[in-house]
Amino acid sequence: MSSKKLWFGSDYQEFAHEKILQRMLEVSRTHHSGYGHDDITASATDKIRKAIANEEADIVFLTGGTQTNQTIIDTMCAPYEGVIAAETGHVSVHEAGAIEFSGHKVLTLPSHEGKIHADELCSYIDTFYADANHDHMVFPGMVYISHPTEYGTLYTTEELKKLHEICEAHKIPLFLDGARLGYALAAARNSEEKIYPSLPEIAANSDVFYIGGTKVGALYGEAVVFTQKNQPAHFETRIKQHGALLAKGFACALQFDELFTDDLYQKISQNAVTFAMEIKQALIQKGYRLYLDSPTNQQFFIVPNDMLDDLSADVVYSYMERYDENHTVIRFCTSWATTKEDVDALLAQLPPILSGNS
Numbered sequence: 001m002s003s004k005k006l007w008f009g010s011d012y013q014e015f016a017h018e019k020i021l022q023r024m025l026e027v028s029r030t031h032h033s034g035y036g037h038d039d040i041t042a043s044a045t046d047k048i049r050k051a052i053a054n055e056e057a058d059i060v061f062l063t064g065g066t067q068t069n070q071t072i073i074d075t076m077c078a079p080y081e082g083v084i085a086a087e088t089g090h091v092s093v094h095e096a097g098a099i100e101f102s103g104h105k106v107l108t109l110p111s112h113e114g115k116i117h118a119d120e121l122c123s124y125i126d127t128f129y130a131d132a133n134h135d136h137m138v139f140p141g142m143v144y145i146s147h148p149t150e151y152g153t154l155y156t157t158e159e160l161k162k163l164h165e166i167c168e169a170h171k172i173p174l175f176l177d178g179a180r181l182g183y184a185l186a187a188a189r190n191s192e193e194k195i196y197p198s199l200p201e202i203a204a205n206s207d208v209f210y211i212g213g214t215k216v217g218a219l220y221g222e223a224v225v226f227t228q229k230n231q232p233a234h235f236e237t238r239i240k241q242h243g244a245l246l247a248k249g250f251a252c253a254l255q256f257d258e259l260f261t262d263d264l265y266q267k268i269s270q271n272a273v274t275f276a277m278e279i280k281q282a283l284i285q286k287g288y289r290l291y292l293d294s295p296t297n298q299q300f301f302i303v304p305n306d307m308l309d310d311l312s313a314d315v316v317y318s319y320m321e322r323y324d325e326n327h328t329v330i331r332f333c334t335s336w337a338t339t340k341e342d343v344d345a346l347l348a349q350l351p352p353i354l355s356g357n358s
């Protein structure tokens with residue numbers, strides 16, 4: 001067993017980027033108005049509007065992913081509406097019933113490596129309204145996707161546009177969960193085909209999305225973007241009802257003000273994706289099987305069960321699912337703070353797999 005545990009379990013297992021912490025220290029004794037009505041929030045809002053190429057967007061800073069997902073879904077859906085999501089989507093699986101707790105059913109579609117397909121979405125909505133008894137059912141009131149998905153996969157620009165067109169046709173909002181958005185944008189920049197959406201393209205093809213901070217260098221917080229002048233009425237009041245309104249709103253905004261200064265968000269996201277690609281290629285060469293091909297900071301491998309005890313003694317990784325009676329799907333997740341030394345040490349812990357054992 002090595003003297004240092006290697007942390008590849010998730011991308012929120014470090015505190016925050018040192019530039020954010022330094023900025024917090026610099027302003028620690030300054031005074032600002034509360035609840036986001038301050039100059040730091042105004043500065044962060046302006047920088048994000050420029051980055052998404054939408055000067056009219058409404059930007060709101062919330063505390064974390066679950067609070068953000070629940071608050072957005074609850075305030076944008078009518079009481080009789082639910083939210084459509086992939087069966088593997090975060091709101092379907094890992095929100096502890098927070099969406100249902102607020103009174104909105106999660107309506108699931110099949111997951112295709114974490115994504116939903118436009119034709120299945122269209123069929124679901126059409127089938128609902130074709131049923132003469134639909135007034136006795138939960139209405140589809142929103143479509144939720146995450147980018148990257150729970151499996152590190154990405155929607156192409158074309159896929160995103162098609163989903164948005166369907167939502168527009170049925171007058172329901174498309175909500176994009178961007179908890180790991182920085183890593184999606186880094187993968188998009190790496191793509192030779194340029195098939196994945198940029199930040200302005202995401203803003204142009206969604207009704208609401210958020211820029212993840214918690215998993216991309218911030219101490220906490222997410223930046224919610226309403227793209228169509230469609231922020232719900234009395235949104236600040238309703239955020240407070242959900243327990244997600246910070247009195248020190250400037251503390252959350254400050255982090256995004258720093259992340260969107262000198263392309264810091266882009267640079268630290270690229271760090272994670274670069275090292276994830278290094279892990280992917282090295283483990284493939286060692287004989288490990290990919291569960292699916294992710295271009296982002298989450299990498300999924302099918303590993304023999306008899307390796308897991310030794311591996312877990314030295315490495316923090318994520319269990320995903322049982323593959324068969326002899327194999328398990330696990331995830332290695334890099335972050336903005338991953339180092340070359342971390343990656344080299346991880347690869348040293350993973351011996352080559354003989355073809356008969358894979």
